Amino acid sequence: MKIFHGTDNANILRSTVLTLGVFDGLHLGHQKIIQKVVSRAEAAGAVSTVITFDPHPRAVLYPENAPPLLQTLDQRLANFKVLGIKQTIVIRFNQEFANQNAEVFLRDIVHERLQAKEVFLGKGFAFGKNRGGNIELLKKISAELGFYADEVPEITVRGQRISSSKIRELLAIGKINFARRMLGRPYGVEGQIIHGDQRGRTIGFPTANLKPRNRVIPKYGVYATANLIDGKWRRSITNVGVRPTFEGDKEPSIESYIFDFDGDLYGDVLRVRFLHRIRDERKFSGIEELKNQIEKDTRRALSYFKRLGVKNSLDIV
Numbered sequence: 295m296k297i298f299h300g301t302d303n304a305n306i307l308r309s310t311v312l313t314l315g316v317f318d319g320l321h322l323g324h325q326k327i328i329q330k331v332v333s334r335a336e337a338a339g340a341v342s343t344v345i346t347f348d349p350h351p352r353a354v355l356y357p358e359n360a361p362p363l364l365q366t367l368d369q370r371l372a373n374f375k376v377l378g379i380k381q382t383i384v385i386r387f388n389q390e391f392a393n394q395n396a397e398v399f400l401r402d403i404v405h406e407r408l409q410a411k412e413v414f415l416g417k418g419f420a421f422g423k424n425r426g427g428n429i430e431l432l433k434k435i436s437a438e439l440g441f442y443a444d445e446v447p448e449i450t451v452r453g454q455r456i457s458s459s460k461i462r463e464l465l466a467i468g469k470i471n472f473a474r475r476m477l478g479r480p481y482g483v484e485g486q487i488i489h490g491d492q493r494g495r496t497i498g499f500p501t502a503n504l505k506p507r508n509r510v511i512p513k514y515g516v517y518a519t520a521n522l523i524d525g526k527w528r529r530s531i532t533n534v535g536v537r538p539t540f541e542g543d544k545e546p547s548i549e550s551y552i553f554d555f556d557g558d559l560y561g562d563v564l565r566v567r568f569l570h571r572i573r574d575e576r577k578f579s580g581i582e583e584l585k586n587q588i589e590k591d592t593r594r595a596l597s598y599f600k601r602l603g604v605k606n607s608l609d610i611v
Contacts, residue, residue, distance in 0.1 A: 396422025
């Protein structure tokens with residue numbers, strides 16, 4: 295996949311089928327748009343293309359209300375590739391771009407620069423000055439310039455519209471299974487493994503301490519999880535929180551105890567996906583009570599992993 299930062303690169307591929315958006319989290323609604331772009335590009339002999347923005351537009355326009363992102367830019371780009379996108383253009387979103395006339399952007403970039411054959415927008419998406427770049431303007435310009443434009447219908451789960459903001463809400467209250475249904479996969483974070491205080495090792499549960507790159511982490515608590523190590527998803531149990539038994543930490547930590555694994559992961563980048571919530575984080579009277587609770591949590595996690603559907607899904611999680 296070719297990745298370009300900005301639209302002035304001479305190597306940008308033309309004759310495209312494209313979409314525009316932030317696509318934070320790449321949930322099922324986003325995936326439907328991407329799948330439409332990929333299938334139509336294949337049929338038209340064109341280059342499937344995504345134009346995305348970094349940082350999030352609200353971080354520039356309304357920084358006090360900017361949402362924490364479900365994915366880093368690198369994670370988003372990697373997922374575009376997995377979904378079959380051949381070219382991604384990352385536009386640095388700033389006040390200058392926010393003030394750009396949407397019609398000028400469609401004419402100069404989408405039509406002239408990228409020679410779009412077809413353009414698809416997610417329902418309700420708009421861009422440009424005063425959000426003027428909506429589906430109505432796109433269809434007006436496309437009819438004039440001779441390319442096809444359409445809006446991709448939204449997807450609902452249990453009657454609720456799928457959105458990145460809804461997924462953030464679900465993760466914040468620990469409803470990771472509902473979030474998983476909206477994402478089409480378990481929610482995951484990644485980060486570098488750092489040295490901890492070694493308390494887990496002293497009580498028989500050595501943990502990998504992850505410094506997350508993602509800003510959104512699930513509600514504090516204990517989860518059955520999967521960690522990606524050497525290309526294989528391994529069963530684990532993970533605590534998210536501030537470890538109140540030890541007077542608490544200022545910054546939340548993510549600690550995974552990986553079953554049947556004793557390798558050295560320090561310095562590695564580790565991915566963890568949250569599969570099942572076991573309990574809330576709480577303060578214990580001391581080490582012995584904490585150890586007893588971890589043993590109970592471990593049994594519950596192992597029981598979860600023995601379920602046939604879970605066992606069969608670990609290779610593709």
